[in-house]
Amino acid sequence: xxxxxxxLTQLAPIFxxxxxxxxxxxxxxxxxxxxxxxxxxxxxxxxxxGYELTCDTRGFYYFVPEQMGAQVNKTAQRLALFxxxxxxxxxxxxxxxxxxxxxxxxxxxxxxxxxxxxxxxFLQAEVTTQDELEEKVMRRLTQLGFASEDNGVYRFLxxxxxxxxxxxxxxxxxxxxxxxxxxxxxxxxxxVADDGEDDIVLIEPVADVASxxxxxxxxxxxxxxxREAQEIDA
Numbered sequence: 001x002x003x004x005x006x007x008l009t010q011l012a013p014i015f016x017x018x019x020x021x022x023x024x025x026x027x028x029x030x031x032x033x034x035x036x037x038x039x040x041x042x043x044x045x046x047x048x049x050g051y052e053l054t055c056d057t058r059g060f061y062y063f064v065p066e067q068m069g070a071q072v073n074k075t076a077q078r079l080a081l082f083x084x085x086x087x088x089x090x091x092x093x094x095x096x097x098x099x100x101x102x103x104x105x106x107x108x109x110x111x112x113x114x115x116x117x118x119x120x121x122f123l124q125a126e127v128t129t130q131d132e133l134e135e136k137v138m139r140r141l142t143q144l145g146f147a148s149e150d151n152g153v154y155r156f157l158x159x160x161x162x163x164x165x166x167x168x169x170x171x172x173x174x175x176x177x178x179x180x181x182x183x184x185x186x187x188x189x190x191x192v193a194d195d196g197e198d199d200i201v202l203i204e205p206v207a208d209v210a211s212x213x214x215x216x217x218x219x220x221x222x223x224x225x226x227r228e229a230q231e232i233d234a
Contacts, residue, residue, distance in 0.1 A: 001044045008041065010034040015046075018053070018063045023145035023159035025060040035061050059158045060145070075140055078125045082137045083163035084170075085118045101156045101164055108134070108152040 005011070014031050017024055024031050035042055035055075043053045052064040086106070087097040100106065115122055115133055127133050138154060141147040146159045 001040065003041050003045050007038060008034070008045070011042075011045075014042070017145075018046075018051070018061065021063070021144050023060045023062045023157075023162075025145060025158045027145070027148060027157055032059075032061070056158070056161065058161050062145075062159070062162075074125075075136075078127065078137055079141060079144075079146070080163050080166055081121060081125050082141075083160070084167055085114065085121060087164075087167050089114055089117065098164070101160050102158075103156065105153050105155045108154070111138075 008014075010031055014024065014035060017028075017031065024035060026032050039053075039055060043055075046053045046063075053061060054064050055061050083101070086101065090097040090100055111130055111133055115127070115130060119128070122128065122133070125136070127136055138147070138149070141154070141156075142149050144159075145157060146163075147154050147156050149155075
């Protein structure tokens with residue numbers, strides 16, 4: 001593909017934002033519009049430089065981190081954990097989590113009761129005070145393009161779907177395991193020390209290498225056994 005650098009007038013700011021882990025969405029109209037209009041050229045250019053540009057059809061762009069592994073860095077784990085907590089908290093209140101996390105908002109005044117209710121979980125992420133919650137979680141959400149903040153109100157943006165997808169996948173695994181009356185172990189995030197906290201790595205959890213049967217194989221076996229049982233009953 002022939003790449004005309006003269007057309008890529010927003011190359012510098014686009015690369016700068018993507019390189020630091022930011023998610024470019026419609027909230028950034030100038031950058032987003034150029035990426036959308038010249039997507040193939042930008043993807044080809046970044047690929048030649050060793051970067052993979054991902055376009056999510058729900059309206060945002062980001063770089064896939066070079067190093068993908070089973071362990072998630074601290075920032076990603078904190079943000080994922082916060083999303084899990086918020087989904088459960090909103091559901092308990094009778095509010096639609098998807099409506100809130102897909103363009104909805106959360107007030108700063110809602111953080112203290114959230115922190116108190118799930119203090120044991122937040123402790124795993126080294127978050128014990130509201131200041132730490134705002135610094136380590138909410139500020140990172142805004143810095144990386146997952147949310148915006150205005151006068152104490154956090155509005156969630158399209159990139160939050162990356163974390164929502166993980167939540168929904170885990171919930172589907174739980175529902176499936178329950179429907180099969182299975183005792184399959186379900187993966188949980190691992191909190192590890194990582195110097196590169198800007199990279200957001202969301203991957204499918206990996207089964208314990210010491211196990212003779214992987215979770216994927218165990219799930220497939222359980223589904224096969226369920227089908228056999230249904231055939232016998234029929």
